[in-house]
Amino acid sequence: MNKKMTSTHALKLKNSGVYPTAQRLAIADMLFDRHQHFTADSLQEALIFNGIKVSKATVYNTLKLFVEKGLVNELVIDSQKCFYDTNTSHHHHFYNIDTGELTDIESITPKMLESLSIPEGTTIDNIDLVVRLRNH
Amino acid sequence: MNKKMTSTHALKLKNSGVYPTAQRLAIADMLFDRHQHFTADSLQEALIFNGIKVSKATVYNTLKLFVEKGLVNELVIDSQKCFYDTNTSHHHHFYNIDTGELTDIESITPKMLESLSIPEGTTIDNIDLVVRLRNH
DNA sequence: TTTATAGTTAGACTTAGTCTAAATTTAAAC
DNA sequence: GTTTAAATTTAGACTAAGTCTAACTATAAA
Numbered sequence: 001m002n003k004k005m006t007s008t009h010a011l012k013l014k015n016s017g018v019y020p021t022a023q024r025l026a027i028a029d030m031l032f033d034r035h036q037h038f039t040a041d042s043l044q045e046a047l048i049f050n051g052i053k054v055s056k057a058t059v060y061n062t063l064k065l066f067v068e069k070g071l072v073n074e075l076v077i078d079s080q081k082c083f084y085d086t087n088t089s090h091h092h093h094f095y096n097i098d099t100g101e102l103t104d105i106e107s108i109t110p111k112m113l114e115s116l117s118i119p120e121g122t123t124i125d126n127i128d129l130v131v132r133l134r135n136h
Numbered sequence: 137m138n139k140k141m142t143s144t145h146a147l148k149l150k151n152s153g154v155y156p157t158a159q160r161l162a163i164a165d166m167l168f169d170r171h172q173h174f175t176a177d178s179l180q181e182a183l184i185f186n187g188i189k190v191s192k193a194t195v196y197n198t199l200k201l202f203v204e205k206g207l208v209n210e211l212v213i214d215s216q217k218c219f220y221d222t223n224t225s226h227h228h229h230f231y232n233i234d235t236g237e238l239t240d241i242e243s244i245t246p247k248m249l250e251s252l253s254i255p256e257g258t259t260i261d262n263i264d265l266v267v268r269l270r271n272h
Numbered sequence: 273t274t275t276a277t278a279g280t281t282a283g284a285c286t287t288a289g290t291c292t293a294a295a296t297t298t299a300a301a302c
Numbered sequence: 303g304t305t306t307a308a309a310t311t312t313a314g315a316c317t318a319a320g321t322c323t324a325a326c327t328a329t330a331a332a
Binding site for chain 2: 075076082097105121
């Protein structure tokens with residue numbers, strides 16, 4: 001498993017113009033095998049749990065770099081901490097404020113918004129739509 | 137101006153089940169005369185600028201209370217700080233990540249999303265749609 | 273007036289994230 | 303292989319937003 005995966009990830013980094021250092025590869029290995037949501041903190045914990053020691057500064061630097069290069073997306077879901085998503089396709093989110101659970105709403109269209117079907121046992125607290133602009 | 141306004145705001149607080157203390161009224165006077173976007177910090181600065189001394193704890197407590205009572209809305213626009221909005225009607229936002237400018241998109245319908253007209257001189261960086269759920 | 277309750281306060285504390293300057297790694301040149 | 307230069311990583315100090323606590327103050331009710 002590891003040999004092949006690692007080289008795949010190394011290639012993925014190189015193709016995005018990211019020099020594949022040991023730490024970046026360790027982080028890529030943690031993230032890119034499946035789509036997932038995580039925070040800087042949860043990522044570092046997972047690394048440490050797997051015996052990989054990476055400093056906080058490197059975790060933050062690497063995430064910033066991966067976001068710049070389009071390898072992960074930044075999610076503004078909570079005002080207190082930043083979430084990341086390895087699913088970089090255009091999609092949206094359910095966020096359960098009681099459980100903290102974050103799940104994808106794949107390929108929503110404006111029409112679907114009208115009759116959005118939500119997970120069982122939950123009610124909508126609010127819907128936030130934020131259009132982030134840049135000056136050009 | 138002040139006598140009438142103050143009593144209007146006192147009434148507004150009472151109607152929402154908020155006991156109108158001096159500090160809460162001072163905050164209500166700052167906020168409710170017009171719809172506006174603000175942070176806990178900018179609110180406290182504005183109060184101090186107007187010679188009204190209110191502690192940080194009270195600013196946070198009061199905002200939490202006002203949110204609970206539906207007098208202001210909490211906006212998750214930025215992962216670093218919480219924005220508030222005195223416009224509690226259902227609407228969405230443009231957020232200019234270069235200037236920090238936050239403006240309303242009033243009464244957007246799913247259909248309007250398809251052909252959203254954005255402010256001159258800007259491009260869309262991303263659109264985040266978050267559906268916040270509660271367990272019931 | 274007293275007493276109980278609610279609200280306010282300063283400042284210590286927490287948490288997420290940034291910054292800095294030194295140490296390490298790597299690539300390239302010799 | 304060594305040396306050198308550039309990029310990366312690191313620990314830990316620092317910042318900013320927000321929470322907590324325990325003392326103090328104001329208010330309401332008896």
